[in-house]
Amino acid sequence: MTENNNPYLPDLATVVKVIEETPNIKSYQVIFNDPDRMKSFSYEPGQVGQLSVFGVGESTFVINSPPTRMDYLQFSVMKVGEVTSVIHELHEGDQIGIRAPLGNWFPYEEMKGKKILFIGGGIGLAPLRTLILFMLDNRADYGDITVLYGSRTPPDLCYKDDLQEWASRTDVELVLTVDTEYPGWDKRTGFVPTVLNEIAPSPEGAIAITCGPPIMIKFVLQNLAKLNFKDENIITTLEARMKCGIGICGRCNIGSKYICKDGPVFSLAQLKEYQAEI
């Protein structure tokens, strides 16, 4: 099957690898069944896809592998509902459907030459991962890169191999935190917004990109404002219940904007303009 003109008809794909990230998050590496589709497929960091398990339904996930590494597409799935529970039962070789790419992407061209501050919580690291890996693959284009990432407990941290690699690199500053003390944990403790205040990054020539649970995003935005980050230099990527993924079905709007089509990536300046409640 080659690219079709029916936006509801998924491309068939095969799960090639399943990675257990945390007790309730798994990552799936998938490839399109049609090798031509795999070859011609292109997307931008931050774009999302709809994953189908035929007979159960679809859910939206960010493509968290970067377009600079096209051996497969990776999606990370937290087990929370009907579709994600069934996705969690998928194995290598299982057939799924993919509708991608959907939505907009991180304005990485405008970030060139800037200091980049990533602030993630839990599975919210997924969309940031795409951009972090993309930037590391184009390292010379960007200034200092800082990744502040936290989860409830150490086992809840996603992408442990990546974290290990970033920790060992001299061109990435990785700050990890978990909510409370945990046996064997020798790094920071405390919520992400609090740790953000502690490390107090300078807003000069910097762009902050954040994703995590709504409550984390809320306080991160407040604290970034206190650190004098301007609204247009704060980027976040949102999620909502989505069905069509193409701005028609009516669920994911913020005013006249649809998160699935006009988003999921927005600057805080845009969200304020759309009068989003955050």
Added chain:
Amino acid sequence: MADTGFVQKEKLKDFLNELSKGAVVYAPCLEGDTVIFKPFDAAATLCLDRPANNPPKLAMLPQSETLFSFKYKKDPEDSRKMSVELEANTDFPEAVIFGTRPCDAKGFRIYDRVYIDTNTPDPYYKGRREKTMIASLCCASPSPGCFCVAVGGSPAYREDSDVLITGLEKGYFIEPVTEKGKAILSVPQVEDGSQYVEEAHKKQSESHALVNNPFAGDGQHEISRALFDLDEFWERVVSKCLSCGACTYLCPTCYCFNITDEQSLDNGERIRSWDGCMFPHFTLEGSGHNPRPTKFKRFKNRVGHKFIYYPEKYNGVIACCGCGRCIRHCPVSVDISEIISYLRGSQFELTNESSENTGVDTNSREQK
């Protein structure tokens, strides 16, 4: 060939039977006391004297439709391996929507911008739309709650129809509006309409004056954003809403949908069904988070979509056609025209519950 036509009253049924030979004809028919749009057949009782209870949107957006079917197949060599086959049908029969009101035809133009004028056109809607002729009937006697003239329409509004039909004493005067509409003149029961032109146009202009204009609008939106963003306003005006969603299902401009899968054994279908923004589950996320958790937020979004968000996106076009169905059929008499007149009037007094200062007759309307 004449550029207008006429069908004698007693020939109408034959005319529709003739039309039905080459197309699915959706027409307003009686079911008990209710007038509903459904595919016309010889056994149906046509009812043209009042607007149908449901809009004809089902002709373009069925309440439920298959997007594609899927079939799991076992690999004969390796029983652990499954493959999937998908099949979608986007080929649709010719159709005619007959006897709809011009307001409902306007609804389809509102859908077109969303479903067709985009970089990802919807092949199901588009496929049906291209094969459908809309033959609207000039509204001779508006129903309670109608307010088409307040949102840029009129009982004889022709722009969004392929054909405008006007009911006269002896029959039906037929004016094609689009190229597609001209085909209707070649149906055998249609005679030359030129001698009825004057009578029809007189009838059309008379009907305009009959329609209520609850917010003296001219089709332009001038909503008070301050009032719109006030939570207390919504708590006051929609406290009685039951979140039943009747307003959305009966609305010719509501088009939200859900997508679900149904499977039995190795076969199944992905199905699209009407959904509505008044239902709490509509925006409920897997995590339990709901960005529109209250009926106030949901109602605000519904009104916002029609009168602010859609106009913002599409050159000021209001996504409400004033058909009045949501008002006539709301079980607790929530009245969107009343809400809009508050939002436009800026005379809404939150602290004063009397209707004297609102500039709107609310005598018969509950505030609490």
